[in-house]
Amino acid sequence: xxELPEVETMRRGILPIVASRIKxxxxxxxxxxxxxxxPALGVFRRxxxxxxxxxxxxxxxxxxVRLDTSDAIVFEPRMTGLVLLNEAPDNTHLRFSLELSGPAxxxxxxxxxxxxxxxxxxxxxxxxxxxxxxxxxxxxxxxASQLRDxxxxxxxEIKISLLDQSVIAGIGNLYAxxxxxxxxxxPQIRCCRLTQSEWARxxxxxxxxxxxxxxxxxxxxxDGTYRNALNQAGxxxxxxxxxxxxxxxxxxxxxxxxVRIIQSQRSTFFCPRCQxxxxx
DNA sequence: CATATGTCCTGAGAGC
DNA sequence: TGCTCTCAGGACATAT
Numbered sequence: 001x002x003e004l005p006e007v008e009t010m011r012r013g014i015l016p017i018v019a020s021r022i023k024x025x026x027x028x029x030x031x032x033x034x035x036x037x038x039p040a041l042g043v044f045r046r047x048x049x050x051x052x053x054x055x056x057x058x059x060x061x062x063x064x065v066r067l068d069t070s071d072a073i074v075f076e077p078r079m080t081g082l083v084l085l086n087e088a089p090d091n092t093h094l095r096f097s098l099e100l101s102g103p104a105x106x107x108x109x110x111x112x113x114x115x116x117x118x119x120x121x122x123x124x125x126x127x128x129x130x131x132x133x134x135x136x137x138x139x140x141x142x143x144a145s146q147l148r149d150x151x152x153x154x155x156x157e158i159k160i161s162l163l164d165q166s167v168i169a170g171i172g173n174l175y176a177x178x179x180x181x182x183x184x185x186x187p188q189i190r191c192c193r194l195t196q197s198e199w200a201r202x203x204x205x206x207x208x209x210x211x212x213x214x215x216x217x218x219x220x221x222x223d224g225t226y227r228n229a230l231n232q233a234g235x236x237x238x239x240x241x242x243x244x245x246x247x248x249x250x251x252x253x254x255x256x257x258x259v260r261i262i263q264s265q266r267s268t269f270f271c272p273r274c275q276x277x278x279x280x
Numbered sequence: 281c282a283t284a285t286g287t288c289c290t291g292a293g294a295g296c
Numbered sequence: 297t298g299c300t301c302t303c304a305g306g307a308c309a310t311a312t
Contacts, residue, residue: 080289080291081306111289115305115307172305172306267305
């Protein structure tokens with residue numbers, strides 16, 4: 001999962017590492033396929049040990065730890081990655097750690113499936129490798145006109161476009177369904193069919209859903225994977241409107257039941273009554 | 281160029 | 297009970 005709300009919660013949770021000095025970098029040997037780390041550990045160590053953490057930022061669904069050496073450590077959790085302070089869900093899936101001076105002590109990267117990565121980049125490369133062509137405006141900052149300008153001529157289904165990080169950065173499969181339900185937009189409607197007021201509704205829903213999800217520290221689904229930096233579960237799953245609720249009554253109309261469809265090999269949940277393809 | 285599909289990985293849960 | 301199978305969806309590579 002980790003999408004914008006979860007990654008932002010992790011980012012906030014590890015803020016205590018700011019101003020700490022990196023004392024050691026460790027990669028854990030596991031009976032699992034090893035995590036993608038670049039550069040190799042030796043070079044990683046030479047370039048980071050002794051440096052100080054300047055800031056912790058979020059870039060879409062990535063956590064960026066800026067160092068005083070003009071390097072940055074980029075954590076990309078993908079499906080099951082977590083960035084934690086001092087404590088992890090278990091030792092089996094611990095992949096990487098930074099030993100730090102100061103009160104924070106230790107930063108862990110934990111990843112059950114290991115699809116994520118930890119990379120050390122020159123700060124200058126962040127702007128190019130994750131520039132506007134790769135990563136669109138952050139979902140918390142995108143405007144209705146930016147959405148319309150970028151997608152207004154696209155024939156893709158709106159749900160698919162919401163997942164495109166080069167259009168908007170931060171939305172994933174879970175929040176795409178939640179956002180479209182609040183915006184009362186059918187997930188299969190083609191972008192080029194949306195009206196001016198629908199773009200405005202979409203933008204408002206993006207902001208409202210993500211901000212609310214951040215307030216509740218993200219969504220921990222039934223598999224329990226997602227935790228915040230202190231290894232605690234999030235709470236937004238108790239406020240989901242549609243995600244993983246196929247067959248349940250819609251919380252808005254209380255009449256129709258939530259439906260699950262597949263778009264581009266991924267589940268989408270919506271209410272056929274509140275999210276009719278053509279406006280009522 | 282825009283859009284669609286395949287790939288990586290582990291563990292939970294279903295079905296027999 | 298223990299096996300096999302399917303599924304979950306991030307980002308990127310490759311195909312159409």
